[in-house]
Amino acid sequence: MKTIxxxxxxxxxxANRFAEACxxxxxxxxxxxxxxxxxxxxQFAKKYNIPHAFGSYEEMAAFDGIDIAYIATPHGLHAxxxxxxxxxxxxxxxxxxxxxxxxxxxxxxxxxxxxxVFLMEAMWARFVPGTKKLLExxxxxxxxxxxxxxxxxxxxxxxxxxxxxxxxxxxxxSILDVGCYCLSFASWYANSEPEQITAVAELSDKGxxxxxxxxxxxxxxxxxxxxxxxxxxxxxxxxxxxxxxxAYVERSYAPQKIxxxxxxxxxxxxxxxxxxxxxxxxxxEASECLRQGKKESDIMTxxxxxxxxxxMDEIRRQVGVKxxxx
Numbered sequence: 001m002k003t004i005x006x007x008x009x010x011x012x013x014x015a016n017r018f019a020e021a022c023x024x025x026x027x028x029x030x031x032x033x034x035x036x037x038x039x040x041x042x043q044f045a046k047k048y049n050i051p052h053a054f055g056s057y058e059e060m061a062a063f064d065g066i067d068i069a070y071i072a073t074p075h076g077l078h079a080x081x082x083x084x085x086x087x088x089x090x091x092x093x094x095x096x097x098x099x100x101x102x103x104x105x106x107x108x109x110x111x112x113x114x115x116x117v118f119l120m121e122a123m124w125a126r127f128v129p130g131t132k133k134l135l136e137x138x139x140x141x142x143x144x145x146x147x148x149x150x151x152x153x154x155x156x157x158x159x160x161x162x163x164x165x166x167x168x169x170x171x172x173x174s175i176l177d178v179g180c181y182c183l184s185f186a187s188w189y190a191n192s193e194p195e196q197i198t199a200v201a202e203l204s205d206k207g208x209x210x211x212x213x214x215x216x217x218x219x220x221x222x223x224x225x226x227x228x229x230x231x232x233x234x235x236x237x238x239x240x241x242x243x244x245x246x247a248y249v250e251r252s253y254a255p256q257k258i259x260x261x262x263x264x265x266x267x268x269x270x271x272x273x274x275x276x277x278x279x280x281x282x283x284x285e286a287s288e289c290l291r292q293g294k295k296e297s298d299i300m301t302x303x304x305x306x307x308x309x310x311x312m313d314e315i316r317r318q319v320g321v322k323x324x325x326x
Contacts, residue, residue: 004287007032007066007090009057009081011044014095015072019048021279022070027291028283034060057081061088067290070122071095074164075171076325079104082119083111091118093286097180098122100171100323102309109302112295120286120297121305123184127281130255130272131188134240134247138189142262143242147222150239151185151252153178154211154229165230166208168323173208175201175315179228181253183308186216186224189240195219197311201319209321216311254278 006022008015011033022030030050035041038055045053054060060069061084068091071081079099082092092112098121099105112119125131138146154174157163164170165177187194194216201212211229218224227234238252245262249255260268275281282300289297296302316322 001027002291003027003029004290005029005031005065005067006283007034007060007063007069008044008072009034009060009069009085010072011035011037011040012072015044015070017277018070018072018279018283019044019050021277022283023048024276025280025283025287028287031065032060032063057084061085061090067091068093068118068286075100075176076164076169076323079108082108086111086115086117086119089115089117091286091290093120093122093282095122096124097171097176097309097312098305099309100176100325102306102313104325105305105309116295118286118289118295119302120289120300122282123180123300123304124279124282125181125254126184126188126300127285128254128256128272128274128278129281130249130258133270133272134249134255134258135188137247137258137260138191138240138242142244142260143240143247144244146189146191146240146242148239148241149186149189149222149224150226150237150241151182151224152227152234152238153181153236153253154227154232154234155236156231156233158231166204166206168207168321171323172206173210173212173316173321174228174230175209175212175312175321177228177230178253179212179214179226179315180308180312182226182228183311184304185238185252186226187304187307190216190218190220190222190224192218192220192222194307194311197314197318199315199318201321203320207321209316209319212315212319214315
């Protein structure tokens with residue numbers, strides 16, 4: 001098996017989780033990290049035994065010792081960072097949300113095609129065993145036709161008012177940060193195109209959404225009730241309601257345990273642990289795509305990213321969240 005050489009762009013919290021997973025993934029080698037602060041890059045490299053540390057993204061983009069770059073910077077920087085590396089013929093795995101709006105996403109996809117390189121959104125939750133198992137259950141018909149979907153991802157970071165998640169410049173707000181998980185969850189199991197969407201939100205003084213609720217009606221009649229928040233704690237649960245019963249998961253976006261409540265049967269609990277911290281599976285997918293010479297994943301396609309981005313753009317339009325790049 002060919003080893004795929006990885007580089008990490010950024011050295012923040014999400015980069016740490018990725019580095020841990022990359023070092024735990026067969027066939028993947030973590031070869032470089034870049035930060036605007038060389039001291040931070042060197043400290044990060046030492047922590048994860050990475051041989052090369054760079055004090056600028058441009059330096060690592062020009063480095064021939066990596067095959068693919070994982071973009072771990074804030075949302076608002078994803079597009080420019082990804083395009084920088086693609087222009088240097090590097091494949092890219094860009095942290096979710098892949099960027100801020102549809103215009104930027106199309107610019108990224110165009111760059112990938114122009115440079116003939118692989119590009120994928122790092123929606124890690126799509127690849128974990130729990131998601132794959134839940135898809136199998138839905139496709140088997142054991143729940144019957146899915147008519148209702150619920151998903152919530154809401155947390156409280158009100159004690160970090162200076163965090164970039166509150167800044168419109170960086171794509172702040174719960175919709176892009178965690179709402180993308182809820183929207184993705186619904187899209188995976190609805191098995192239909194969205195027909196109608198309605199959203200309401202509480203906005204901050206800076207104009208980003210602190211708490212947002214949205215309803216989506218799909219063409220096949222299914223209705224999804226979703227909510228995201230960043231200053232409000234809610235149970236991060238998910239439900240799939242079918243004609244024969246329902247499935248419940250504690251973490252709808254990336255479950256490790258599934259409860260099946262099917263009429264006439266005892267409750268069935270299915271354990272689906274991650275390979276490691278949950279990021280390994282997406283690294284495996286991207287690495288295998290590169291080995292096969294693919295330019296996009298068959299699972300996390302460019303069109304899937306487009307679908308979620310269109311929904312997020314429309315939700316923001318309805319609730320009045322605008323970014324400088326819009």
